[in-house]
Amino acid sequence: MTTIRDVAKRAGVAPITVSRVLNNAGYVRPETRQRVEQAAAELHYVPNMLAHSFRSHRTNTLALVVTDITNPFWTTVARGVEDVASAAGFSVFFCNTDENEAKQGQYIAALLRRRVDGVLLAPASSNGADVHALQRQRVGVVVLDRRIEGVAVDIVRGDSVDGAFQLVHHLTGLGHRRIALLAGPAGLSVSQERAAGYEQALRAAGLTPEPALLRFGAFTVASGYAMMRDLLAHRPTAIFAANNFIAAGALTVIREAGLRTPEDISVVVFDDLPDPYVTAPVLTVVVQPAYALGRAAAARLLTRLQQPDLPPHELVLPVQMIVRSSTAAPPPPA
């Protein structure tokens, strides 16, 4: 394998000069630079980034740890992260935890061993241990989408309370009084915040939240299906699904029960399903700016790498409701 030494020999310079050329660091005479570049090309030289990183203590690598790689919300976030990172010369390690705390711990340990410069973490739980472990080793961290407890750290997330409020306010405005919430895991801040927005909107309409109409589960199709099955007996006239996959499960139950949307039951959802998902009906939704969220989080992480002592900051991105054909006035009481 050819090394910087071989290139140096061929170009008639010292290894350190080759290093300067390859890293665009320090002064090199244009002619010297050209001779080095030519020698490198002729030898098919491939820089050894392991040696570089090992010596310089910089890997130019970030990691993005998400909870469900099959959810288009997260793949869209990933594109935002990747675009910002690669423009700044960083590579990104994508990791998928399946909302599993143990898996998350294993990934964090692996990333620490690899000496990534920074981590963007969508935490699988509110437990701050992993963030703490990263900070102890002086790895940059930005928490995505969710809040965690007891740790001072940068956060970038969408406005769940406001989004939930908008959706449920829309439903009460249409005259709905029996609105169910199919929420995510009870322990996550996003679940709690969407439930808070839901209750605020109910109260604003003079309604009292009914425990039987609020279910916690998981951000999966199967969970949406199970929660919706349980709910049918309680005769909701509208459903608020806390994410897109929950909505997909709920819609399957609705279809199987022979109910029509929006005539028999209205449906609203947090997070859109993009184009390729040929949904019917077309859902009233709160859209989080997933791509912008990825970009903002990556940008913040790069800033933190340069200024480690910046005070932690929470960035809450606004969300937007799009009213489509899945919502209408409730059916007249039977």
Added chain:
Amino acid sequence: MTTIRDVAKRAGVAPITVSRVLNNAGYVRPETRQRVEQAAAELHYVPNMLAHSFRSHRTNTLALVVTDITNPFWTTVARGVEDVASAAGFSVFFCNTDENEAKQGQYIAALLRRRVDGVLLAPASSNGADVHALQRQRVGVVVLDRRIEGVAVDIVRGDSVDGAFQLVHHLTGLGHRRIALLAGPAGLSVSQERAAGYEQALRAAGLTPEPALLRFGAFTVASGYAMMRDLLAHRPTAIFAANNFIAAGALTVIREAGLRTPEDISVVVFDDLPDPYVTAPVLTVVVQPAYALGRAAAARLLTRLQQPDLPPHELVLPVQMIVRSSTAAPPPPA
């Protein structure tokens, strides 16, 4: 930062002994092992994998380069790869090329610099240059899903010819005579093979392929939409979409044109859209074993890393047709 040396000092042994404990390599007395492990834990020691890899010439890292990270086919493949890799102690770098040859080249260069042990590549084109570059640097390679030209390399893919034949044969069996193919990029082996299976099935039914009914495009919703718009004037009674995203685009056109499926037009597709995609109608499909494909490819790559001189091998996984409600006999001629 604490090093192997600090751990050694605390445990009262030599650094090499710590190395042996951490890597489970060579003989270590159980008591010595325990002392070392305790010292490492007390010091919150995090092994420096950069130093390890740099010295040992092994990174325990693979890369998976796919063409569209938003397509569930590829995320499912990714899970298969990840499961096999992590069981064997390897991490996986996920890279997304967007079917862009230049982006692929950049990723391959970055992976070479990082000295990944092996690469699973779904090539964005039939050009073998990147595979050649990997092989020259003695990086293991397995090509996924598609064939490339002029390079001896392991390949793992689904049976496109057979899958296409099955779908189109199903349509001719129902009585269709005007069957259109919305294919992927003309230069890719998968596109050519699906077109070949399509033509074979037509000929087997005594039909002559009609150039106006075969369109090449891209594996995207937008391309499916555009191709389908162009096709409407040619009055096909059935559509064969070469992948799931093309089908999604075509279905939008069909819906906008006020056509019903399957009454007015039948639709078949290569690659399923999974659960969360609440499609209507439910499509007749050829399913590739995406998860198994990922597993098989990763397993092959691990084998090759251990036996670099194995002759190249092509593994073609069988595919399965599932007949659902999007296909029926063609409407009577107007």
Added chain:
DNA sequence: CTGAAAGCGCTTACAG
């Protein structure tokens, strides 16, 4: 079963 010495391929820190 354990260790002392050398070296992996770069960059840092210092000179000139």
Added chain:
DNA sequence: CTGAAAGCGCTTACAG
């Protein structure tokens, strides 16, 4: 603008 020397934190190769 260029270079000689030292060293990053491990593992290899050899000894005992």
